[in-house]
Amino acid sequence: MLHQRLLYIFLILSSVCTAQEYEYTYSFFRNSPVPGRYFYSSTNSTGNTRIENVQKRLPVSDKIFHTAGNALKLEYRNAPGGKWEATISRNSIRGQDHFKIAAFFSCWVFVETAGTKAIDLPTIQFILSDSTLSSPFFIEASAKRKWQQVKIPTTVNSNLVFTKMSSNAGDIIGVVLSQPTNATSGEHTIYIDDMDFLPTDVPAPVRTVPLIKNAKGYAKHIDICWKPVTDSNAHLIKIYRSLNGKDYRSIGVQQPYINRYADYTGETGKKYFYKISYVNSNFVETKRSAPIAASTRAMSDDELMTMVQEASFRYYWEAAEPNSGLAKENIHGRHNMIASGASGFGIMALLVGTERKFITRKESVARFVKIVNFLDKAETFHGAYPHFIDGPTGKVVPFFGTRDNGADLVETSFLLQGMLAARQYFSGKDANETLIRNTIDKIWRRVEWSWFTQYPDSKFLYWHWSPDQEWVINHNLIGWNETMVTYLLAIASPTHAVPASMYYSGWANQDSTGQQYRSSWGQTADGSIYSNGKTYDGIKLDVGVSNGGPLFFTHYSYLGYDPHAINDKYTNYFKNNQNIARINYNYCVNNPLHIKGYGDSAWGLTASDGPFSYSADEPVKWQDHSKITPTGAISSFPYLPAEAMRALKNYYFNYGNLIWGEYGFKDSFSPEMDWCSEIYMGLNQAPMTIMIENYRTGLIWKLFMSCPEVKEGSEKLAAETARQ
16 A cells, blocks of 8 residues: 555656756755754654654754754654654755655764664654655664664565656655654654655765865855866765864755855955865765865945845856756756746846956857847747746746746746847947847847737737637736836837737726726735825825735836836836835835844845745735845845845845855745745846846946837837827
């Protein structure tokens, strides 16, 4: 019976991705990103038993660990007539849906209490998605005060209990550690680390010689970068730090597909020395690299802004999908899958990086040649790109379900916003820059914006179209939200334009269709007729549902389009966006739900990763999920520069040990929940780079607004506004 055995890991394998996706290790615990306790755990005890906990979660130790920086600590009392248990749930990360085939379950155990016998150690069971449990397995370790590997094979009595894939089997979603049935009474302390399902019991050693390329110091952290790892036997990279160049200790690990590490030391004006090594899945370690040194240093506000811009830029430069040069949906997610909208944002971030000399113009041109050649051949539908594209093949990836297998007009508009800025930037006469401009122009001209009205005399543009299901999603575009750029580009198109009147009939629609749409998602009648006019905490809001919504509404359409230059009969959109940002800021300062961490230097509710799912947070109680998203405030530099700078400094200086990493700030965190996201989002990293630059120099706004078609579109809208 299924519930009697250790069962399948369910792998979601997309039928349309013909290239092999990167296969992750199916892992339950490596390190807790937040010290003190592990968020994805729970504890329970009955009778005279006990399990140490911090608010019903397992504590973690940063003193005893197998891989830095921490391990799960189990301090428990066995007793007859009761039972204790601790559950470690798997953090299901967006896009991590391809895994290595498991040969065995592995964890590393450190028995601290002298005299602890095997019968005193916890049993292990596995939870399936239907909540059934496997039979118990026993930990075999001794009280030797050293780390010992515990292995549970994936075959029991010669019957296969893991398979490569099974559409009927559920995921293993949790691991339960509990008091054994026949345990003797007593107190015990053990540590558990590196809980993985591994592909082989005897992995080959890593043959690559580690080499650190460079190290650079900032105010509170050191970035070290090494030669990319190509040896498939590398399971992790171990990072070592020394204060004197002699005594090294392990401070962290990195995934083998990332070739840098951000060591947040928390101190300024200190010199550090680094070495790295590679380990295979049995943690057999290579020789360490030659050392390299760097020092932290005091930094000005201007330098801090540049630091954030460059770190976020790396997401699109170093971590791009290699065949296309375009942006992934998130890291750590699918490696082959490109996100169209995030790629458009990334294109603008690359332009900033070129101008800031993070890369040379020659390097930038080479990347853009790759990008435009890929996009020119990638699958489109009436000229529009899908939301997600497979990098190796250029084909659509229906990541959000079978209906999401065609055109996405909004993601296409985000992509084109970046490409048009790039067309203006690469103005050189040489063959490559000419190729970039001409190819972008061809792509821009073949988007059939007018076709996405669905039927003659339509009031609206429509978001999606499927080649086999046509308008099945049937989502008409109605503002106020992130989609203004779609209408503005459709009006500006030189080949397939929609009439400027559609801005008012569709985007700013005021009939029952628009009112119902807005009041439904906003949970209020405020702003349901597009215009608002109400005052929130002393700030009058001309346009916006509720009190403005999540802050990405003020970012995504205005990375290229300069909101100073967008006027309609209701408002000027720089002023309106500034007011939305101020309302958002005031909400976090007033903090009506008393969320830990909120304040004048931690604000900006917007869309981001959450502890269990992605959500679009707003400055209203019912849509405030108590998470702080750095891009919210930092991408608002043009609107509230002083407040944005306070937030940037707070996030870096006070929370940098939690949220600063290889690509800048991680997507979100919550002091209230003791939780921190482990990913970076393609839609959220670039706006920080771009909007800081728009605040500093106006670079992307100037480039985009210099497009002749954009100027003509603005004139059409102005003429239509005069007729209203």
